Amino acid sequence: MRALVEPGPPLTDAEAARYARHLSLPGLGPLGQRRLRAARVLVVGAGGLGSPILAYLGAAGVGRLTVIDDDVVEESNLQRQVLHRAADLGRPKAESAADAVRRLDPAARVTPVVGRLTADNAAALFADHDLVLDGADNFATRYLVADAGELTGTPVVWGTIDRYAGQVSVFWPGEGPLLRDLYPEQPDPDSVPSCAAGGVLGALVGLVGSTMAVEALKVLAGVGEPAVGRLLLIDALAARTRELAFAPDPDRTPATALAEVGAACPATAAPAPEPAPAAVGATALAAELAGPAAPVVVDVRDPGERAELPIPPARPVPLATILVEGWAALAGLPGCAGDRPAPVVLACRSGARSARALAALAADPATPAAAAPRVLAGGALAWAAGPGAG
Template sequence: MSGGEAGVQPLVEPADDLSREELARYARHLTLAEIGPLGQRRLKAARVLVVGAGGLGSPALQYLAAAGVGTLGIVDDDAVDLGNLQRQVIHRAADIGRPKAESAADAVRALNPLVEVRAHRVRLTAENALELVRGYDLVLDGADNFATRYLVSDACALAGLPCVWGSILRFEGRVSVFWAGRGPTYRDLHPEPPPAGEIPSCAEGGVLGMLPGMIGTVMVAEAVKLLTGTGSPLVGRVLMLDALTMRWRELRLDPDPLAPEITEVAGLPAEACGPTGPTAAETVSPQELSALLDLRESGGASFGLVDVREEWERALVSIPGAVGVELAAIEARGTDALPEELRRSPLVLHCKSGARSARALELLRPHWRDREETLRHLSGGVLAWIDEVDPALPRY
């Protein structure tokens, strides 16, 4: 099926009937000729798996439930924290600390008790992805990392399921439908993952709080169209939004005829981390850094701890003894951005979760090569420090 082709067949057979309550609840759908009672019965019979109960999963789950999708699965192994609430609107302040899958499941049940909810509190892996998706008719991929997106796409390809994919970062969002055998897959859009640190996560790069709602609702519209056999799905098309200019544009995407056949859920190759990523020798754990800081305090070690985050982040939470030098300054000025006393000193770099400090290490590495002084970065950043060393500090 080429991009823009209409007439896709419904994914599911309709349920037997609609109750009086369902007739009243879904009345606005029933009046649409393109959906009507038959389409609503298909939604009632449908099983949809949503990967991620975060920014994209929040609006997706709410609108799928409101639309009357009969069974919703939620895959997420993370917990709700305060920094999620700016965009992950399915969660509430009272849910902080709860597993996201459970918090989202409760919200879905409160919105529509007619929906069956299955909470999968697991991390999606190459070992469990195919088994999970096979229990559903369609998958919405709201993952926030490349590794999971490849897993979801591969599993859907092997199971013969369409995958409605969305992606958000800063002010930009993208939506498409991947469907092996009928159109491209995620591997046609990204044959290889970008080098480590090249594309920041939402945690590192930020995201406009409303953007997940805009992209997530488009994903739900695509899901409803596929389930009911209505309209022209985004197979072979990537819809892109620039929220700063409020412009949508469309990119045609065709399957790569030379791409190898997907025969397993492969995930990412080991080299996906990129040849310039920090090595084990260039990495320090939170516990190791804590011990080094204690040693420095007693005069037994000398090194600089450099925080490459922005000033507002450091004001919110900091590791004691760190000197602030933003990554942008290192990108612009290299070693000249560092205080003079640190330019020939052993350094440990850190950021929020590790991506920016890895990038800073990559930029500074040539200046430390063939020197006795070590250059390392903190694995997992401030978030890992909080988890492993000082849980009383605020997360964001």
């Protein structure tokens, strides 16, 4: 596959000494290193994936790096976001990461952008760079990156992690399929647990991020076979990797505009809309709980998520149990026994999973009419922002 970047000027003696181990690599050599020195690379995210990406691209001699991130360094980041130190707590991640790259190479040209990638700035940022690496931690930004890459013709090296598993691919417009050919629709942000709730193996982000850096160097220098049209699947627990080939979807509508990013992650979700007939708002639920006919609140999240953002009146029943057992999963709860149980309110983090539980109960003939299941509109986020605040 063609090299993405034209070679820059000959290497200086200092550069030749610094990158000597690259210069002796078949296929890379001085010409490939000159391509790297001429490259302009944008890294979205300075967290778990961004840390190894920035470290290895900076050390490899990529000519100009830009990193965009709107978050600050927190103590829980230090388990896996290895560019940051305890002394960086509270600092913008983009600035902390840029300083770390400069510690590796004082001559590195790295620009931190403290802010979020949006529909307003994405096209201009992409157009100013040869390659983008997507180290975002949320679905909305990943799909914005994918659409901006397609619109501007900018290749994207993409990676994602989930607990003990990771995925990597390269989406190169004009050379192979793109993210929406593989995953056509953006999932609901509540469809998977957050890193805080589900956890993530710290060393795994190093493995996935380093793999992304390797793919970036291959694309920039024109060496090897990039993962275009291939999804690399990494299972850290089983110590196995496998590959899934995929092709462009001939029926997919190409991206023609950038939509504004929605909630970057469930923790920053917008306020819930007015409750539908089968839903109840947080304030109204608090009033019902204080009344004579209090409903039974059922939390369908995993234990770690419930501990992270609790709804104190709720009783735990996992979504998977409700999907399999229907009403029988709730029938043993206090207030739910008999033919005339108390009303039931289902809750999750923001409402997506509780809606699935509601559909399962509605489809079960054993669900008593008196239970009249509803969902908590906005889920635990709405509860925390209202009755559970403070």
